[in-house]
Amino acid sequence: MTRNTYIDLSNVGHYFESGDQTIHLFDDLNLTLNRKEVTSIVGSSGAGKSSLLSLAAGLEEPKLGTVTFVKDKEKVSAEDYRQNIGFIFQQFHLLPEMDALNNLALPMRLKGMDSAFEEAAEWLSFIGLSDRAGHKPSQLSGGEQQRIAIARAFISEPDYIFADEPTGNLDVSTAASISDLMLDCAEETGCGLVLVTHSRQLAEKASIQFELVNNRLECAA
Template identity: 55%
Template sequence: MNRAHTTYINLDQVGHSFAVNNEKIYLFKDLNLSISQGQSHAIIGPSGAGKSSLLMLMSGLEPPKDGQVQIYVHGIDHEISQFRESIGFIFQQFHLLPELTALSNVALPLKLRGIKNAEDQAEYWLKKVGLSHRLTHKPNQLSGGEQQRVAIARALVFKPKFIFADEPTGNLDGKSASDVADLLFACCHENGAGLVVVTHSEELAQRAQHVFALRNGECHVC
């Protein structure tokens, strides 16, 4: 792969820690890894290993305690915080606004950016995720699988370069989990987005092109 023509996120000697009784406890340290746009990646490991924290650092939602997280575009490096508009995030708990309809939840990120045809684009993506019949429904009127579909549409509506998903199927039954996984991988592939999924599901992880195992403060390629 010619990295000069590839957009990718690079973690260089990244560490994350917290303090307990004035003692620094590391979740992980000195991590070096890269994730590329247009490819799928899974992060696996036991509970408490720091998978969700690593996802937050990769996506620029939190700064690392140590090291650097940078995004390279056409061979030029930038701070990941400068590219927040190129990154979408999908949470396990959906994080939909309960007072808004599915259409309004998906349109909101576009409206916040001043895009005039926000609702038209939101409707297009809701149709793509199979929810054309649920446009006016609020989250409490939707199943868990439907809410996660809305969350996927919301993350993809502005065509980000990367999608980060934290246990996207963790709260779903087997059939809904499989359907949501199919949808997530298909939409990211179609959109040319890089996908990074934190998951306890071995089945979901095996669908990714690259798998990283985070254990005992170290991250290994599987």
Template identity: 60%
Template sequence: MQDTIELNNISHHFNTSEERIELFHDLSHTIRAGETLAIVGPSGAGKSSLLSIAAGLETPASGSVRFIIDGDTVDALALRARSGFIFQQFHLMPELDAIGNLALPLRLKGNRNAFDIAANWLGKVGLKDRARHRPHQLSGGEQQRIAVARAFVSSPRFIFADEPTGNLDARTSESVSNLMFDCAAETGCALVIVTHSKRLALKAQNSLHLEAGRLEAAA
């Protein structure tokens, strides 16, 4: 059975001191392994919350989410263990160099080949010569390349990216977005991206538009 994430009639909201803000209602969608999917829509529509729910980081206010890996239904913790994450902020460890940042997820899982695998990924993202540079010695684009490689280094089934090019200039954004899609194609994992960039969204096989609490296939 194909690895999938099934969103079934999910609704979500958050509360302020004055009111409840309803984000979306009764959304259903299935994310499949190998798919590239962009989630687009206006600010405040709930795109990041939808991504967090799909990634098992949040629980919807109502409805259900089913995670299927290798034919078995698993919990959110098991899904997260097989997922990679890319954010607008790079979230690199400042005290570690580039190869150390890349090796860290593997080392935490007890992988004895962590640094060899990290070195291989540094080469794939074109930063082999930056292995011993710390984040403050790297450009924004280089830091995001490290962040992209870190997301893929553990051979995940799903990659979740929230505005991954939001802090980058147009030229660097194009380079980083191409890198993400190339890595997804090479590894066969699903890539789910929240983005304001129409150019980035068009790279995805499928695109969903979230607005006014509804989710529709983008034209």
């Protein structure tokens, strides 16, 4: 497969200091994340999943090894790469004073796009929440808020979406529908979706699966 846009982690090691102790999260980690692929990384709390996500997103630099960002066959800096990625978190991070339509349109408005509200209305329809356009976050259920947070991440069609425990605050039934929505959005936009989670049910929905265990990244499927 010819790779045009990808993130390559090579021989990456990461750790942090806690008092007089050094806590090792992982060693000699190798991982390539390709655009248009759904990758999951499962692991227990404290295994280092969120740190790995931060490294892959260019938010941190590894203590050891290298992280390389390639866009359209050209190597780019982490700063440049971060201009075209999105995030989904366990917390929804919607602005409480804005209704659903405005929360969803915000990323495009910040980029000065005239079509922001039209695009936001289309995405509200895609996620089945057109009738909630005028509702503020406090008037929405947790599942509805997460649907909007997911659509907000995808609306500008970034190269990658990084999702950190995206179903952690949801009940089992809602988590299942949210998982399916993320996969549908990834397919719709063609972006790369990277999921870190402790939920094996969510992880198993990815086409490429890894497990972070005993400071190592192992192929899970």
